[in-house]
Amino acid sequence: MKVLAIVLNTFKEAVRDKILYAILIFALFLIGGSVVLAALSIGQEAKIIQDLGLSCISLFGTLIAIFLGIGLVYKEIEKRTLYILISKPIYRGQFILGKYFGLSLVLLINLAVMGTGLFLLSRVYLGKWPWLQILALAFIYLELLVITGIAILFSSFTTPTLSAIFTLSIFFIGHLSPDLKLFAARFGRPSSRFFIDFLYYLLPNFRHFHWESSIVHGRPLDHAILIQSASYGLLYGASLLLSAILIFARRDLK
Amino acid sequence: MDSQAISTKDLCKDFRVGFAMRKVRVLHGLNLEVQRGEIFGYLGPNGAGKTTTIKLLMGLIFPSSGQISLLGEEIDKPPVRSRIGFLPENPYFYDHLTGWELMDYCGRLLGMEKAPRAARITELLERVGLREAAHTPLRKYSKGMVQRIGLAQALIGHPELVILDEPMSGLDPIGRKEVRDLILSLKEEGKTIFFSSHILPDVEMICDRVGILIDGRLKEAGVLEELLETRVESIEITVREANLGVLSRLQLPLSAQPLQRGGKILLSVPHEQALQDALSRLMREGVRIVSIVPQKETLEEYFLKEVQLSPRPSGEGK
Numbered sequence A: 001m002k003v004l005a006i007v008l009n010t011f012k013e014a015v016r017d018k019i020l021y022a023i024l025i026f027a028l029f030l031i032g033g034s035v036v037l038a039a040l041s042i043g044q045e046a047k048i049i050q051d052l053g054l055s056c057i058s059l060f061g062t063l064i065a066i067f068l069g070i071g072l073v074y075k076e077i078e079k080r081t082l083y084i085l086i087s088k089p090i091y092r093g094q095f096i097l098g099k100y101f102g103l104s105l106v107l108l109i110n111l112a113v114m115g116t117g118l119f120l121l122s123r124v125y126l127g128k129w130p131w132l133q134i135l136a137l138a139f140i141y142l143e144l145l146v147i148t149g150i151a152i153l154f155s156s157f158t159t160p161t162l163s164a165i166f167t168l169s170i171f172f173i174g175h176l177s178p179d180l181k182l183f184a185a186r187f188g189r190p191s192s193r194f195f196i197d198f199l200y201y202l203l204p205n206f207r208h209f210h211w212e213s214s215i216v217h218g219r220p221l222d223h224a225i226l227i228q229s230a231s232y233g234l235l236y237g238a239s240l241l242l243s244a245i246l247i248f249a250r251r252d253l254k
Numbered sequence B: 001m002d003s004q005a006i007s008t009k010d011l012c013k014d015f016r017v018g019f020a021m022r023k024v025r026v027l028h029g030l031n032l033e034v035q036r037g038e039i040f041g042y043l044g045p046n047g048a049g050k051t052t053t054i055k056l057l058m059g060l061i062f063p064s065s066g067q068i069s070l071l072g073e074e075i076d077k078p079p080v081r082s083r084i085g086f087l088p089e090n091p092y093f094y095d096h097l098t099g100w101e102l103m104d105y106c107g108r109l110l111g112m113e114k115a116p117r118a119a120r121i122t123e124l125l126e127r128v129g130l131r132e133a134a135h136t137p138l139r140k141y142s143k144g145m146v147q148r149i150g151l152a153q154a155l156i157g158h159p160e161l162v163i164l165d166e167p168m169s170g171l172d173p174i175g176r177k178e179v180r181d182l183i184l185s186l187k188e189e190g191k192t193i194f195f196s197s198h199i200l201p202d203v204e205m206i207c208d209r210v211g212i213l214i215d216g217r218l219k220e221a222g223v224l225e226e227l228l229e230t231r232v233e234s235i236e237i238t239v240r241e242a243n244l245g246v247l248s249r250l251q252l253p254l255s256a257q258p259l260q261r262g263g264k265i266l267l268s269v270p271h272e273q274a275l276q277d278a279l280s281r282l283m284r285e286g287v288r289i290v291s292i293v294p295q296k297e298t299l300e301e302y303f304l305k306e307v308q309l310s311p312r313p314s315g316e317g318k
Helices: A002-015 A018-040 A045-069 A074-078 A081-086 A092-126 A132-155 A160-187 A190-202 A212-216 A223-249 B050-057 B078-083 B099-109 B114-127 B143-155 B173-188 B200-206 B224-229 B244-249 B272-285 B299-309
Strands: B004-017 B022-035 B039-043 B065-070 B084-087 B161-165 B192-197 B209-214 B217-223 B232-240 B259-261 B264-269 B288-296
Touching: A002 A092, A002 B099, A018 A045, A018 A092, A045 A092, A045 A132, A045 A160, A045 A212, A074 A081, A074 A160, A081 A092, A092 A132, A092 A223, A132 A160, A132 A212, A132 A223, A160 A190, B004 B050, B004 B192, B022 B050, B022 B192, B022 B209, B022 B217, B039 B050, B039 B173, B039 B200, B050 B065, B050 B161, B050 B192, B078 B084, B084 B143, B099 B114, B099 B143, B114 B143, B143 B161, B143 B173, B173 B192, B173 B200, B192 B200, B200 B299, B209 B224, B209 B299, B217 B224, B224 B299, B232 B272, B244 B264, B264 B272, B272 B288
Parallel strands: B039 B192, B039 B209, B084 B161, B161 B192
Antiparallel strands: B004 B022, B004 B065, B209 B217, B232 B264, B232 B288, B259 B264
16 A cells, blocks of 8 residues: 555656646647658558657657656655655655556556547558557556666766666667677677677677568567566566665665 | 653764765763653754754654653654654745645554544644645745745644644844744644753743753753852842942952942842852941842853853864
Protein backbone atom coordinates (compact mmCIF):
# COMPACT_ATOMS: atom_id res chain seq x y z
CA MET A 1 0.00 0.00 0.00
CA LYS A 2 2.85 2.39 0.82
CA VAL A 3 4.59 1.74 -2.50
CA LEU A 4 1.25 2.14 -4.24
CA ALA A 5 0.80 5.55 -2.58
CA ILE A 6 4.18 6.65 -4.01
CA VAL A 7 3.30 5.15 -7.42
CA LEU A 8 0.04 7.11 -7.52
CA ASN A 9 1.69 10.35 -6.36
CA THR A 10 4.40 10.02 -9.03
CA PHE A 11 1.72 9.30 -11.61
CA LYS A 12 -0.38 12.25 -10.45
CA GLU A 13 2.64 14.57 -10.60
CA ALA A 14 3.41 13.52 -14.18
CA VAL A 15 -0.15 13.71 -15.48
CA ARG A 16 -0.61 17.19 -13.98
CA ASP A 17 2.44 18.36 -15.92
CA LYS A 18 1.32 20.08 -19.13
CA ILE A 19 4.57 19.22 -20.94
CA LEU A 20 3.55 15.59 -21.01
CA TYR A 21 0.41 16.46 -22.95
CA ALA A 22 2.40 18.61 -25.36
CA ILE A 23 4.71 15.66 -26.08
CA LEU A 24 1.77 13.30 -26.46
CA ILE A 25 -0.14 15.57 -28.83
CA PHE A 26 3.00 16.15 -30.88
CA ALA A 27 3.62 12.39 -31.10
CA LEU A 28 0.02 11.72 -32.16
CA PHE A 29 0.32 14.50 -34.72
CA LEU A 30 3.47 12.88 -36.17
CA ILE A 31 1.85 9.42 -36.21
CA GLY A 32 -1.09 10.96 -38.11
CA GLY A 33 1.37 12.82 -40.35
CA SER A 34 2.88 9.51 -41.47
CA VAL A 35 -0.19 9.22 -43.72
CA VAL A 36 1.22 12.06 -45.85
CA LEU A 37 4.55 10.28 -46.26
CA ALA A 38 2.78 6.99 -46.92
CA ALA A 39 0.89 8.64 -49.78
CA LEU A 40 4.23 9.21 -51.53
CA SER A 41 5.00 5.51 -51.60
CA ILE A 42 3.30 3.14 -53.98
CA GLY A 43 1.61 0.15 -52.40
CA GLN A 44 3.66 0.41 -49.22
CA GLU A 45 1.37 2.76 -47.30
CA ALA A 46 0.60 0.38 -44.44
CA LYS A 47 4.28 -0.51 -43.96
CA ILE A 48 5.38 3.14 -43.98
CA ILE A 49 2.67 4.10 -41.50
CA GLN A 50 3.57 1.24 -39.15
CA ASP A 51 7.32 1.83 -39.49
CA LEU A 52 7.10 5.56 -38.86
CA GLY A 53 4.45 5.17 -36.18
CA LEU A 54 6.40 2.63 -34.14
CA SER A 55 9.60 4.69 -34.47
CA CYS A 56 7.68 7.74 -33.29
CA ILE A 57 6.29 5.89 -30.30
CA SER A 58 9.74 4.57 -29.40
CA LEU A 59 11.33 8.03 -29.75
CA PHE A 60 8.74 9.94 -27.73
CA GLY A 61 8.52 7.19 -25.13
CA THR A 62 12.30 7.39 -24.74
CA LEU A 63 12.16 11.18 -24.40
CA ILE A 64 9.53 10.94 -21.67
CA ALA A 65 11.40 8.13 -19.88
CA ILE A 66 14.68 10.05 -19.88
CA PHE A 67 13.42 13.52 -19.11
CA LEU A 68 11.04 12.47 -16.37
CA GLY A 69 13.34 9.72 -15.10
CA ILE A 70 16.44 11.85 -14.57
CA GLY A 71 14.66 14.13 -12.10
CA LEU A 72 12.62 11.41 -10.45
CA VAL A 73 14.74 11.09 -7.29
CA TYR A 74 16.88 14.21 -7.56
CA LYS A 75 13.92 16.58 -7.68
CA GLU A 76 12.55 15.13 -4.47
CA ILE A 77 15.91 15.66 -2.75
CA GLU A 78 16.44 19.12 -4.22
CA LYS A 79 12.97 20.34 -3.26
CA ARG A 80 13.22 18.51 0.08
CA THR A 81 9.85 16.83 -0.46
CA LEU A 82 11.71 13.60 0.24
CA TYR A 83 12.25 14.63 3.88
CA ILE A 84 8.55 14.14 4.52
CA LEU A 85 8.56 10.74 2.85
CA ILE A 86 11.66 9.32 4.47
CA SER A 87 10.45 10.49 7.88
CA LYS A 88 7.45 8.19 7.45
CA PRO A 89 7.77 4.46 8.17
CA ILE A 90 8.94 3.47 4.70
CA TYR A 91 12.15 1.87 3.50
CA ARG A 92 14.18 3.82 0.99
CA GLY A 93 13.84 0.91 -1.40
CA GLN A 94 10.07 1.35 -1.30
CA PHE A 95 10.54 4.96 -2.37
CA ILE A 96 12.68 3.95 -5.37
CA LEU A 97 10.20 1.24 -6.34
CA GLY A 98 7.28 3.67 -6.02
CA LYS A 99 8.98 6.29 -8.18
CA TYR A 100 10.00 3.69 -10.77
CA PHE A 101 6.59 2.07 -11.10
CA GLY A 102 4.89 5.47 -11.05
CA LEU A 103 6.86 6.54 -14.10
CA SER A 104 6.36 3.10 -15.65
CA LEU A 105 2.60 3.62 -15.32
CA VAL A 106 2.87 7.03 -17.00
CA LEU A 107 4.85 5.45 -19.85
CA LEU A 108 2.37 2.60 -20.17
CA ILE A 109 -0.56 4.99 -20.53
CA ASN A 110 1.34 7.16 -23.00
CA LEU A 111 2.28 4.11 -24.99
CA ALA A 112 -1.32 2.87 -24.89
CA VAL A 113 -2.64 6.21 -26.21
CA MET A 114 -0.03 6.46 -28.97
CA GLY A 115 -0.31 2.72 -29.73
CA THR A 116 -4.09 2.88 -30.01
CA GLY A 117 -3.79 5.75 -32.51
CA LEU A 118 -1.34 3.78 -34.61
CA PHE A 119 -3.31 0.55 -34.27
CA LEU A 120 -6.49 2.16 -35.65
CA LEU A 121 -4.62 3.97 -38.41
CA SER A 122 -2.86 0.75 -39.43
CA ARG A 123 -6.21 -1.07 -39.47
CA VAL A 124 -7.54 1.44 -42.00
CA TYR A 125 -4.56 1.01 -44.34
CA LEU A 126 -3.96 -2.72 -43.83
CA GLY A 127 -7.59 -3.73 -44.04
CA LYS A 128 -7.10 -6.08 -41.06
CA TRP A 129 -6.22 -5.78 -37.40
CA PRO A 130 -2.40 -5.56 -36.97
CA TRP A 131 -2.27 -7.77 -33.87
CA LEU A 132 1.49 -8.30 -34.03
CA GLN A 133 1.92 -4.56 -33.59
CA ILE A 134 1.03 -5.14 -29.94
CA LEU A 135 4.09 -7.37 -29.64
CA ALA A 136 6.30 -4.63 -31.10
CA LEU A 137 4.77 -2.15 -28.65
CA ALA A 138 5.36 -4.54 -25.75
CA PHE A 139 9.06 -4.71 -26.61
CA ILE A 140 9.22 -0.92 -26.97
CA TYR A 141 7.70 -0.72 -23.48
CA LEU A 142 10.31 -3.14 -22.20
CA GLU A 143 13.01 -0.89 -23.66
CA LEU A 144 11.42 2.10 -21.92
CA LEU A 145 11.45 0.20 -18.62
CA VAL A 146 15.20 -0.38 -19.02
CA ILE A 147 15.78 3.29 -19.94
CA THR A 148 13.74 4.38 -16.90
CA GLY A 149 15.91 2.05 -14.79
CA ILE A 150 19.08 3.71 -16.13
CA ALA A 151 17.66 7.19 -15.53
CA ILE A 152 16.55 6.39 -11.98
CA LEU A 153 19.90 4.75 -11.22
CA PHE A 154 21.76 7.94 -12.12
CA SER A 155 19.10 10.09 -10.53
CA SER A 156 19.70 8.30 -7.23
CA PHE A 157 23.20 9.74 -6.89
CA THR A 158 23.79 12.58 -9.34
CA THR A 159 22.23 15.73 -10.81
CA PRO A 160 19.62 15.71 -13.60
CA THR A 161 22.10 17.22 -16.09
CA LEU A 162 24.69 14.50 -15.48
CA SER A 163 21.94 11.87 -15.37
CA ALA A 164 20.69 13.07 -18.77
CA ILE A 165 24.21 12.94 -20.25
CA PHE A 166 24.90 9.47 -18.84
CA THR A 167 21.50 8.05 -19.77
CA LEU A 168 21.63 9.42 -23.32
CA SER A 169 25.19 8.12 -23.74
CA ILE A 170 24.14 4.66 -22.60
CA PHE A 171 21.08 4.85 -24.84
CA PHE A 172 23.22 5.54 -27.91
CA ILE A 173 25.99 3.10 -27.00
CA GLY A 174 23.35 0.46 -26.21
CA HIS A 175 21.97 0.85 -29.72
CA LEU A 176 25.38 0.74 -31.35
CA SER A 177 27.16 -1.81 -29.17
CA PRO A 178 26.44 -4.88 -31.40
CA ASP A 179 27.92 -3.00 -34.39
CA LEU A 180 30.90 -1.86 -32.32
CA LYS A 181 31.49 -5.42 -31.15
CA LEU A 182 31.42 -6.67 -34.71
CA PHE A 183 33.71 -3.86 -35.86
CA ALA A 184 36.18 -4.49 -33.02
CA ALA A 185 36.16 -8.25 -33.70
CA ARG A 186 37.13 -7.65 -37.33
CA PHE A 187 39.54 -4.77 -37.16
CA GLY A 188 40.41 -3.93 -33.54
CA ARG A 189 43.49 -4.70 -31.51
CA PRO A 190 43.12 -7.17 -28.61
CA SER A 191 43.02 -4.36 -26.02
CA SER A 192 40.27 -2.46 -27.84
CA ARG A 193 38.41 -5.73 -28.44
CA PHE A 194 38.49 -6.40 -24.70
CA PHE A 195 37.21 -2.90 -23.96
CA ILE A 196 34.39 -3.10 -26.52
CA ASP A 197 33.42 -6.58 -25.27
CA PHE A 198 33.33 -5.23 -21.74
CA LEU A 199 31.01 -2.40 -22.80
CA TYR A 200 28.90 -4.79 -24.83
CA TYR A 201 28.20 -7.04 -21.88
CA LEU A 202 27.94 -4.29 -19.28
CA LEU A 203 25.66 -1.89 -21.11
CA PRO A 204 22.19 -2.81 -22.28
CA ASN A 205 21.83 -4.13 -25.80
CA PHE A 206 18.77 -2.32 -27.08
CA ARG A 207 18.64 -4.41 -30.26
CA HIS A 208 16.82 -7.01 -28.15
CA PHE A 209 13.81 -4.73 -28.03
CA HIS A 210 13.35 -3.80 -31.67
CA TRP A 211 11.18 -6.21 -33.58
CA GLU A 212 9.25 -3.54 -35.48
CA SER A 213 10.99 -4.15 -38.76
CA SER A 214 10.43 -7.95 -38.70
CA ILE A 215 6.78 -7.48 -37.70
CA VAL A 216 6.01 -4.77 -40.25
CA HIS A 217 7.69 -6.67 -43.10
CA GLY A 218 6.10 -9.96 -42.08
CA ARG A 219 9.37 -11.79 -41.41
CA PRO A 220 9.06 -14.93 -39.25
CA LEU A 221 9.68 -14.49 -35.52
CA ASP A 222 11.61 -17.00 -33.46
CA HIS A 223 9.66 -17.48 -30.21
CA ALA A 224 12.70 -18.67 -28.29
CA ILE A 225 14.62 -15.48 -29.17
CA LEU A 226 11.61 -13.37 -28.26
CA ILE A 227 11.39 -15.02 -24.85
CA GLN A 228 15.15 -14.66 -24.39
CA SER A 229 14.98 -10.95 -25.28
CA ALA A 230 12.04 -10.35 -22.95
CA SER A 231 13.84 -12.15 -20.11
CA TYR A 232 16.97 -10.11 -20.84
CA GLY A 233 15.00 -6.86 -20.60
CA LEU A 234 13.26 -7.84 -17.37
CA LEU A 235 16.47 -9.03 -15.71
CA TYR A 236 18.44 -5.99 -16.87
CA GLY A 237 15.69 -3.65 -15.62
CA ALA A 238 15.54 -5.48 -12.28
CA SER A 239 19.31 -5.27 -11.80
CA LEU A 240 19.25 -1.52 -12.54
CA LEU A 241 16.47 -1.07 -10.01
CA LEU A 242 18.32 -3.11 -7.42
CA SER A 243 21.50 -1.06 -7.97
CA ALA A 244 19.52 2.18 -7.56
CA ILE A 245 17.99 0.86 -4.32
CA LEU A 246 21.38 -0.19 -2.93
CA ILE A 247 23.00 3.17 -3.77
CA PHE A 248 20.09 5.18 -2.42
CA ALA A 249 19.81 3.14 0.78
CA ARG A 250 23.12 4.53 2.09
CA ARG A 251 22.96 7.99 0.63
CA ASP A 252 23.00 11.03 2.92
CA LEU A 253 20.08 13.30 2.00
CA LYS A 254 21.83 16.61 2.71
CA MET B 1 16.36 3.89 27.90
CA ASP B 2 12.60 3.42 27.47
CA SER B 3 11.71 6.50 29.50
CA GLN B 4 13.62 8.57 27.02
CA ALA B 5 12.04 9.81 23.86
CA ILE B 6 15.39 10.68 22.28
CA SER B 7 18.78 9.38 23.27
CA THR B 8 22.03 9.85 21.42
CA LYS B 9 25.37 8.47 22.51
CA ASP B 10 28.68 9.87 21.28
CA LEU B 11 27.01 10.89 18.05
CA CYS B 12 29.40 12.24 15.43
CA LYS B 13 28.84 13.34 11.86
CA ASP B 14 31.47 14.11 9.27
CA PHE B 15 30.86 15.59 5.87
CA ARG B 16 33.18 15.51 2.90
CA VAL B 17 33.63 18.93 1.37
CA GLY B 18 35.34 20.42 -1.64
CA PHE B 19 37.09 18.86 -4.56
CA ALA B 20 39.61 17.13 -2.30
CA MET B 21 36.72 15.63 -0.28
CA ARG B 22 38.17 17.00 2.94
CA LYS B 23 36.52 15.54 6.01
CA VAL B 24 34.83 18.11 8.22
CA ARG B 25 33.30 17.09 11.55
CA VAL B 26 30.06 18.98 12.15
CA LEU B 27 28.85 17.08 15.19
CA HIS B 28 31.21 16.11 17.98
CA GLY B 29 30.18 13.27 20.30
CA LEU B 30 26.66 14.46 20.98
CA ASN B 31 25.07 12.95 24.08
CA LEU B 32 21.50 14.11 24.17
CA GLU B 33 18.63 12.86 26.27
CA VAL B 34 15.06 14.01 25.91
CA GLN B 35 12.55 12.65 28.41
CA ARG B 36 9.09 11.57 27.39
CA GLY B 37 6.38 14.18 27.75
CA GLU B 38 8.64 17.22 27.77
CA ILE B 39 9.13 20.13 25.42
CA PHE B 40 12.80 20.29 24.57
CA GLY B 41 14.21 23.34 22.83
CA TYR B 42 17.31 22.74 20.77
CA LEU B 43 19.19 25.99 20.41
CA GLY B 44 22.25 27.10 18.59
CA PRO B 45 23.51 29.72 16.17
CA ASN B 46 23.33 29.10 12.44
CA GLY B 47 25.68 26.34 11.40
CA ALA B 48 25.92 24.87 14.91
CA GLY B 49 24.61 21.50 13.73
CA LYS B 50 20.95 21.64 14.79
CA THR B 51 19.53 20.59 11.43
CA THR B 52 22.27 17.97 11.06
CA THR B 53 21.20 16.49 14.41
CA ILE B 54 17.56 16.45 13.34
CA LYS B 55 18.41 14.85 10.01
CA LEU B 56 20.34 12.16 11.87
CA LEU B 57 17.38 11.58 14.18
CA MET B 58 15.05 11.20 11.22
CA GLY B 59 17.38 8.89 9.30
CA LEU B 60 17.84 11.36 6.45
CA ILE B 61 21.60 11.16 6.94
CA PHE B 62 23.67 8.50 8.65
CA PRO B 63 25.96 8.94 11.67
CA SER B 64 29.71 8.68 11.18
CA SER B 65 29.81 7.10 14.64
CA GLY B 66 27.67 6.87 17.74
CA GLN B 67 24.17 5.65 18.46
CA ILE B 68 20.67 7.05 18.22
CA SER B 69 17.59 5.67 19.86
CA LEU B 70 14.09 7.09 19.49
CA LEU B 71 11.31 5.94 21.82
CA GLY B 72 13.60 3.15 22.95
CA GLU B 73 14.17 1.77 19.46
CA GLU B 74 17.03 1.90 17.00
CA ILE B 75 16.29 4.34 14.20
CA ASP B 76 17.38 2.07 11.35
CA LYS B 77 14.04 0.29 11.72
CA PRO B 78 11.49 2.37 9.76
CA PRO B 79 8.45 1.15 11.80
CA VAL B 80 9.56 3.35 14.72
CA ARG B 81 8.92 6.34 12.49
CA SER B 82 5.18 5.65 12.57
CA ARG B 83 5.36 6.94 16.16
CA ILE B 84 7.19 10.11 15.19
CA GLY B 85 5.98 13.28 13.49
CA PHE B 86 8.46 15.48 11.66
CA LEU B 87 8.41 18.98 10.22
CA PRO B 88 11.56 19.94 8.30
CA GLU B 89 13.00 23.44 8.19
CA ASN B 90 11.40 25.64 5.51
CA PRO B 91 9.20 22.79 4.34
CA TYR B 92 8.28 22.46 0.70
CA PHE B 93 5.52 20.25 -0.54
CA TYR B 94 4.36 18.93 -3.86
CA ASP B 95 3.01 21.78 -5.99
CA HIS B 96 0.68 19.46 -7.82
CA LEU B 97 -1.22 18.40 -4.70
CA THR B 98 -3.88 20.18 -2.68
CA GLY B 99 -3.64 20.38 1.11
CA TRP B 100 -6.06 17.49 1.47
CA GLU B 101 -4.19 15.34 -1.06
CA LEU B 102 -0.88 15.92 0.73
CA MET B 103 -2.42 14.85 4.03
CA ASP B 104 -3.99 11.85 2.35
CA TYR B 105 -0.64 10.87 0.85
CA CYS B 106 1.07 11.14 4.24
CA GLY B 107 -1.71 9.09 5.84
CA ARG B 108 -1.29 6.38 3.22
CA LEU B 109 2.47 6.29 3.84
CA LEU B 110 1.68 5.64 7.48
CA GLY B 111 -0.56 2.78 6.44
CA MET B 112 -3.75 4.39 7.77
CA GLU B 113 -7.10 3.03 6.62
CA LYS B 114 -9.36 5.21 4.49
CA ALA B 115 -12.07 6.15 7.01
CA PRO B 116 -9.82 7.00 10.00
CA ARG B 117 -7.48 8.77 7.59
CA ALA B 118 -10.23 11.05 6.29
CA ALA B 119 -11.49 11.76 9.80
CA ARG B 120 -7.99 12.60 11.03
CA ILE B 121 -7.33 14.88 8.03
CA THR B 122 -10.56 16.81 8.66
CA GLU B 123 -9.70 17.15 12.35
CA LEU B 124 -6.13 18.33 11.73
CA LEU B 125 -7.00 20.78 8.95
CA GLU B 126 -9.54 22.28 11.31
CA ARG B 127 -6.98 22.41 14.10
CA VAL B 128 -4.37 24.27 12.03
CA GLY B 129 -7.00 26.54 10.46
CA LEU B 130 -6.77 25.22 6.91
CA ARG B 131 -10.23 23.71 6.51
CA GLU B 132 -11.20 26.37 3.95
CA ALA B 133 -7.98 25.84 1.98
CA ALA B 134 -8.16 22.04 2.04
CA HIS B 135 -8.76 21.78 -1.71
CA THR B 136 -6.50 24.64 -2.78
CA PRO B 137 -3.27 23.59 -4.56
CA LEU B 138 -0.23 23.88 -2.29
CA ARG B 139 1.48 26.21 -4.77
CA LYS B 140 -1.08 28.84 -3.82
CA TYR B 141 -0.41 28.55 -0.07
CA SER B 142 1.32 31.39 1.79
CA LYS B 143 4.44 30.66 3.86
CA GLY B 144 2.38 30.53 7.04
CA MET B 145 -0.10 28.12 5.45
CA VAL B 146 2.73 25.88 4.25
CA GLN B 147 4.12 25.81 7.78
CA ARG B 148 0.69 24.92 9.16
CA ILE B 149 0.07 22.13 6.65
CA GLY B 150 3.57 20.91 7.51
CA LEU B 151 2.61 20.74 11.16
CA ALA B 152 -0.64 19.00 10.30
CA GLN B 153 1.11 16.30 8.26
CA ALA B 154 3.57 15.78 11.12
CA LEU B 155 0.65 15.00 13.44
CA ILE B 156 -1.43 12.78 11.18
CA GLY B 157 -0.27 9.48 12.64
CA HIS B 158 -0.93 10.47 16.29
CA PRO B 159 2.83 10.56 16.98
CA GLU B 160 4.26 10.12 20.47
CA LEU B 161 7.29 12.21 19.57
CA VAL B 162 7.15 15.34 17.41
CA ILE B 163 10.37 16.71 15.95
CA LEU B 164 10.13 20.20 14.52
CA ASP B 165 13.00 21.96 12.78
CA GLU B 166 12.60 25.73 13.19
CA PRO B 167 8.79 25.61 13.32
CA MET B 168 8.48 29.35 13.96
CA SER B 169 10.92 30.47 11.31
CA GLY B 170 9.47 33.04 8.93
CA LEU B 171 6.15 33.33 10.74
CA ASP B 172 4.57 36.59 11.88
CA PRO B 173 3.87 37.09 15.62
CA ILE B 174 0.34 35.67 15.27
CA GLY B 175 1.63 32.62 13.43
CA ARG B 176 4.33 32.11 16.08
CA LYS B 177 1.77 32.29 18.84
CA GLU B 178 -0.39 29.72 17.05
CA VAL B 179 2.58 27.37 16.76
CA ARG B 180 3.46 27.93 20.44
CA ASP B 181 -0.11 27.17 21.46
CA LEU B 182 -0.13 24.07 19.30
CA ILE B 183 3.11 22.82 20.86
CA LEU B 184 1.70 23.40 24.35
CA SER B 185 -1.50 21.56 23.47
CA LEU B 186 0.57 18.63 22.16
CA LYS B 187 2.37 18.49 25.49
CA GLU B 188 -0.99 18.40 27.25
CA GLU B 189 -1.84 15.36 25.12
CA GLY B 190 1.25 13.68 26.54
CA LYS B 191 3.44 14.00 23.47
CA THR B 192 7.14 14.76 23.53
CA ILE B 193 8.17 17.77 21.47
CA PHE B 194 11.72 18.35 20.34
CA PHE B 195 12.21 21.49 18.36
CA SER B 196 15.06 23.63 17.17
CA SER B 197 14.75 27.35 17.10
CA HIS B 198 16.68 30.55 17.14
CA ILE B 199 13.68 32.60 18.30
CA LEU B 200 14.68 32.59 21.94
CA PRO B 201 11.68 34.33 23.56
CA ASP B 202 9.47 31.60 22.08
CA VAL B 203 11.73 28.90 23.47
CA GLU B 204 11.82 30.58 26.87
CA MET B 205 8.04 30.71 26.96
CA ILE B 206 7.28 27.06 26.27
CA CYS B 207 10.29 24.81 26.87
CA ASP B 208 10.75 22.54 29.86
CA ARG B 209 14.37 21.90 29.01
CA VAL B 210 16.80 23.26 26.49
CA GLY B 211 20.04 22.11 24.95
CA ILE B 212 22.53 24.57 23.55
CA LEU B 213 24.61 23.42 20.65
CA ILE B 214 27.62 25.43 19.60
CA ASP B 215 30.03 24.38 16.87
CA GLY B 216 28.62 20.87 16.90
CA ARG B 217 29.09 20.42 20.65
CA LEU B 218 26.35 20.37 23.26
CA LYS B 219 27.43 23.16 25.60
CA GLU B 220 24.68 22.73 28.11
CA ALA B 221 21.38 20.94 28.58
CA GLY B 222 18.95 21.22 31.39
CA VAL B 223 15.80 22.65 32.89
CA LEU B 224 15.47 26.22 31.70
CA GLU B 225 14.78 27.74 35.13
CA GLU B 226 17.75 25.92 36.65
CA LEU B 227 20.07 26.99 33.87
CA LEU B 228 19.07 30.60 34.31
CA GLU B 229 18.69 30.48 38.13
CA THR B 230 22.36 29.83 38.66
CA ARG B 231 23.04 32.95 36.71
CA VAL B 232 21.65 35.74 38.89
CA GLU B 233 23.25 38.82 37.43
CA SER B 234 22.36 41.19 40.25
CA ILE B 235 19.78 41.78 42.96
CA GLU B 236 17.64 44.89 42.88
CA ILE B 237 16.49 46.48 46.13
CA THR B 238 13.78 49.10 45.93
CA VAL B 239 13.64 51.45 48.88
CA ARG B 240 11.56 54.50 49.78
CA GLU B 241 11.70 57.26 52.34
CA ALA B 242 15.40 57.73 51.81
CA ASN B 243 17.53 60.18 49.91
CA LEU B 244 20.60 59.62 47.81
CA GLY B 245 22.82 61.51 50.24
CA VAL B 246 21.96 59.21 53.11
CA LEU B 247 22.47 56.15 50.95
CA SER B 248 25.88 57.23 49.75
CA ARG B 249 26.94 57.76 53.40
CA LEU B 250 26.02 54.10 54.13
CA GLN B 251 28.72 52.90 51.66
CA LEU B 252 26.53 50.12 50.31
CA PRO B 253 28.23 47.41 48.17
CA LEU B 254 26.40 48.44 44.99
CA SER B 255 27.09 47.13 41.51
CA ALA B 256 25.58 50.18 39.77
CA GLN B 257 24.67 53.77 40.48
CA PRO B 258 21.39 54.15 42.45
CA LEU B 259 18.44 55.23 40.32
CA GLN B 260 15.75 57.55 41.67
CA ARG B 261 12.25 56.98 40.29
CA GLY B 262 9.57 59.12 41.89
CA GLY B 263 9.64 58.44 45.63
CA LYS B 264 11.57 55.23 45.19
CA ILE B 265 15.24 54.50 44.78
CA LEU B 266 16.50 51.43 42.97
CA LEU B 267 19.70 49.90 44.33
CA SER B 268 21.58 47.11 42.66
CA VAL B 269 23.92 44.71 44.50
CA PRO B 270 26.01 42.06 42.78
CA HIS B 271 25.35 38.94 44.89
CA GLU B 272 23.66 37.50 47.97
CA GLN B 273 26.42 38.34 50.43
CA ALA B 274 26.36 41.93 49.29
CA LEU B 275 22.60 41.84 49.69
CA GLN B 276 22.85 40.77 53.35
CA ASP B 277 25.38 43.50 54.02
CA ALA B 278 23.30 46.15 52.29
CA LEU B 279 20.07 45.08 54.02
CA SER B 280 21.56 45.26 57.51
CA ARG B 281 22.94 48.77 56.83
CA LEU B 282 19.63 49.97 55.35
CA MET B 283 17.59 48.61 58.25
CA ARG B 284 19.94 50.10 60.78
CA GLU B 285 19.32 53.46 59.14
CA GLY B 286 15.54 52.83 59.15
CA VAL B 287 15.20 52.89 55.38
CA ARG B 288 11.94 51.30 54.22
CA ILE B 289 12.54 48.39 51.88
CA VAL B 290 9.82 47.91 49.27
CA SER B 291 11.08 44.93 47.29
CA ILE B 292 14.06 42.68 46.62
CA VAL B 293 14.16 41.18 43.14
CA PRO B 294 16.95 38.99 41.82
CA GLN B 295 17.73 39.95 38.23
CA LYS B 296 18.22 36.70 36.30
CA GLU B 297 19.77 36.44 32.94
CA THR B 298 17.30 36.00 30.12
CA LEU B 299 17.74 33.03 27.84
CA GLU B 300 18.85 35.42 25.15
CA GLU B 301 21.60 36.95 27.31
CA TYR B 302 22.68 33.52 28.46
CA PHE B 303 22.70 32.18 24.93
CA LEU B 304 24.67 35.11 23.57
CA LYS B 305 27.23 34.78 26.37
CA GLU B 306 27.68 31.07 25.65
CA VAL B 307 28.15 31.75 21.96
CA GLN B 308 30.65 34.53 22.65
CA LEU B 309 32.60 32.40 25.11
CA SER B 310 33.05 29.65 22.55
CA PRO B 311 36.12 29.83 20.38
CA ARG B 312 35.29 30.83 16.82
CA PRO B 313 35.25 27.86 14.46
CA SER B 314 38.60 27.52 12.81
CA GLY B 315 37.05 26.03 9.69
CA GLU B 316 39.33 23.07 10.06
CA GLY B 317 37.93 19.62 10.02
CA LYS B 318 38.75 16.83 12.32
